[in-house]
Amino acid sequence: MILPRLALRNVLRQKRRTLLTLLVLVAGYVALALAGGFMAQTFQGLADAAIRGGIGHVQILPVGSLESDEGQSLEHALPDGEAMAASLRKDPAVLEVLPRIAFMGLASNGTRSVAFLGTAVDAEREPRFMAISDRLADGAKAPGGVGSRWLSTDPAAREVVLGIGLAKSLGVAVGGSLTLMSTTPDGALNAVDVAVAGLQDLGLKELNDRSLCVSLDTASALMNAGPARSRLSVLLRHPEAAAQEGPRLARLAGSGVEAHPWFELASFYRQVKLLYFAIFGFMGLVLALVVLLATANTLLMSVMERLRELGTLRAVGMPPKSLLALLQWEGAMLGLAGSALGLVITLLLRFALNALHLQMPAPPGTSHGYELNIHFVPMVYLGAFLGLQAVIQVSAFFPGLKAARIRITEALRHV
């Protein structure tokens, strides 16, 4: 173990220079770890929003409904979605199955009609797992929104929750009534009178102006749907298994269906992920370059300063490859110290930043800001360490080569 010992002593020899290099390494580590933590927070938040926003972990859909525009029509539905949901609920991997109907129609207040995009959900099961009723509180703050509540779970109740924009253009408030009109699968026009149970602010003007939500029973009555459902949102006991479980659940559900894990459908999530990887990837590259140059410079200087010493080691019988290894060890020691110090500083900074409760601006396409909360992700900390270490080992290679290639006689003559 002569090499690690020599390496450690050498690193400790030029304390000031080692400290300066460590500073660069620590900065690199902290930047990587904090950026990684921030990315992890963002991804998790977006994933959560997509899953709880209605997709679930796995979506079961009629074959081809993603490609066609027929998704909004019950002609292209799962004919007995309820029975399918009931049988899937028995699967041990499944936590819950939430059938949904997506539909379109007109909402009328007697004098004025507005086109809407409707979602019909299981009024009892849905709010237990999904974010569908989370924005009622925000809706309650809107004009006419006072007293907003979720849909009644009584199968006979005919109620609606409206986007605040839609409520405004129809001029209704909580407790008011509307007529919803849509078509049955055989093309007939049908209408149902509903009471306004609540308003919600969905955070996006386009959604607020168009969307409404009713119970499956209400939608069935309106569209004569029977047990037909547009799709099933499946929640799994182990969400990370979504990709593997999808095909199995599709087979289990029967023919004519396809299954998609949530991330295939969450396009916003994927776009942001790509964007972040591009931005932070570029940052990481610049960082890697800085670290590479700083360490290579430090190690090269230390090689040039002890040419005679290295020549002596070679004279005594140390083979060139051991000098290459010596420099790798010196890099490794620098990296370890840098990462260890960086870890401590990152944890302190994370604690401080999170304690500040900084408000972050609303992400594009949404109307709500959020509080900065950098997650503790062990994988990110490990990744920052490994990434940094890899860069350092590469940067130690050139000084190592220089050391391994010295000519002994010249090195010995060096003062």
Next chain:
Amino acid sequence: MLNLRHITRAYELGGERAGVFDISLHVPSGTLAVLAGPSGSGKTTLLQVAGLLDTAEVGEVVLEGRVVSTLPERERCKVRLHRLGFVFQTFNLVPVLSALENVMLPLQLQGVAERPARSRAQGILERVGLGDRLQHRPGQLSGGQQQRTAIARALVSDPILVLADEPTANLDHAHGGPLMALMAELSRERGVSFLAASHDPTVISRADVVFRLNDGRLE
């Protein structure tokens, strides 16, 4: 034991040829041989060729009957590590290692375990009179002590030949004499040969054999 056969190592600099030319010599085992000659006569050049630190253009280095000068560098490393020892004018100890660690170094490079390496190194440091300086770094030792440490390092792996380039040149007279006496003793005690380059009369007076170099040729 050590045979140099027709060694030529020439430096061409501005039309002038320097170095060593057609040197043949024999150092028997257990002898203290001195390479004498004025400055620039080629002592260092010859020692470096003999010690496999440099390669001659012509001639061969024969150690224990084996031609070692034509070996690839990997093998030359092994010969230096196991059969040769080096002592330099400027001591050349590793500054970040203690006297004991410096002496342990060749053994550790050979793969000897920490414990036996330590006790062998300690033994030889005691033999050269540094039993009470084991943990001192080179910077905390006098020149004479440093050179004795270097001799201990050269001898610890039981080489057959130690090459010493002006071992006393950086020591004052009071230290040079005793150091040479020590080398003479060790050479007899251990059957090690020394080939020392020097123009110091005290060194030359200790020699069993003296080779005189002048302008790169043996006289």
